[in-house]
Amino acid sequence: KAGVTQTPRYLIKTRGQQVTLSCSPISGHRSVSWYQQTPGQGLQFLFEYFSETQRNKGNFPGRFSGRQFSNSRSEMNVSTLELGDSALYLCASSLDRAETGNTIYFGEGSWLTVV
Amino acid sequence: AQSVTQLGSHVSVSEGALVLLRCNYSSSVPPYLFWYVQYPNQGLQLLLKYTSAATLVKGINGFEAEFKKSETSFHLTKPSAHMSDAAEYFCAVSDPTGFQKLVFGTGTRLLVSP
Numbered sequence: 001k002a003g004v005t006q007t008p009r010y011l012i013k014t015r016g017q018q019v020t021l022s023c024s025p026i027s028g029h030r031s032v033s034w035y036q037q038t039p040g041q042g043l044q045f046l047f048e049y050f051s052e053t054q055r056n057k058g059n060f061p062g063r064f065s066g067r068q069f070s071n072s073r074s075e076m077n078v079s080t081l082e083l084g085d086s087a088l089y090l091c092a093s094s095l096d097r098a099e100t101g102n103t104i105y106f107g108e109g110s111w112l113t114v115v
Numbered sequence: 116a117q118s119v120t121q122l123g124s125h126v127s128v129s130e131g132a133l134v135l136l137r138c139n140y141s142s143s144v145p146p147y148l149f150w151y152v153q154y155p156n157q158g159l160q161l162l163l164k165y166t167s168a169a170t171l172v173k174g175i176n177g178f179e180a181e182f183k184k185s186e187t188s189f190h191l192t193k194p195s196a197h198m199s200d201a202a203e204y205f206c207a208v209s210d211p212t213g214f215q216k217l218v219f220g221t222g223t224r225l226l227v228s229p
Contacts, residue, residue: 004158029214043205043219056216090158094215104215106151106159 001023004107006091013080018079021110025093031055032074033104037088046089049074050096056058081114086096088112116159117142117208121220129228134178134193136223138206141187147216148189150180154202162204165189169218201227 005024013019026033033048033056045058049068066076072093078085088109094102122137140146147166151159163174170182181193189206203224210216 032206033215035217042221043207043217045210045218048202048215050215056210058216092159096215101163102163102215104149104217105161108158 004091004093004105006089006107006110008110009108010111010113010115013081014115015081015083017081018077019081019112020077021089021091023074023091023107023110025074025104029093029095029105030072031094031096032068032072033092034074034076034096035090035092035106036060037090037109038086041091046076046079070092075106079097079114083114086112086114117146117218118209119206119208119218119220121160121204121206121223123223124221125224125226127211127226127228128196130198131195132133134191134196134225136191136206136225138180138186138189138220140189140206140208142208146205148180149207149209150174150178150189150191151200151205153205155220159205162191197224197229198227198229201225209228 007022031050034046048056052068063079069075090109091107092104094104095109123195124129149164150162162178163172165182173179178193203222205222206220207217207220
């Protein structure tokens with residue numbers, strides 16, 4: 001079956017603009033989470049959604065937001081872009097069976113460059 | 116808070132040599148531990164995970180890891196390196212406040228020379 005799909009794969013934005021990234025989880029997965037990967041900070045958790053509700057949030061400013069739709073697809077938005085927001089943004093999905101240490105599957109990521 | 120330490124940002128081995136990538140964790144509760152691999156310009160691929168079923172975990176591509184509670188370690192090994200193993204490897208621990216929230220180590224880049 002199809003994996004986690006992220007669009008767009010690459011994009012370039014200008015400082016001050018906003019950007020929306022999209023993620024389609026693996027079929028049947030209800031939990032979607034987002035991570036930011038940069039050379040300096042590594043992989044950092046942004047937020048997680050389950051049944052259209054944000055369950056967990058990382059330590060990022062309010063410019064970073066997200067949402068989840070009834071079909072589990074998710075979007076994340078970054079407003080008022082800064083140069084430091086240039087990063088690989090990874091979406092991940094899972095079945096949400098915590099007692100089994102469920103596997104979290106990652107997409108290929110969206111490369112955002114802010115100029 | 117959970118944390119993961121990966122010793123060595125770069126590890127170099129020759130093709131056919133043993134691969135050993137180190138990971139130590141800090142967790143207030145029994146952890147779920149993961150190893151992921153990232154090839155250039157790609158996302159993360161799960162190699163293996165520890166969920167308390169067995170301390171020696173076998174994963175894909177010939178990798179395995181052993182959970183040692185007394186040493187708070189979860190080192191990744193492979194008996195014989197292949198050129199195709201060259202990539203970045205990340206150890207991660209589940210945050211008990213949310214099992215879908217992973218805390219990652221800083222990563223180890225594996226270089227394999229012929």
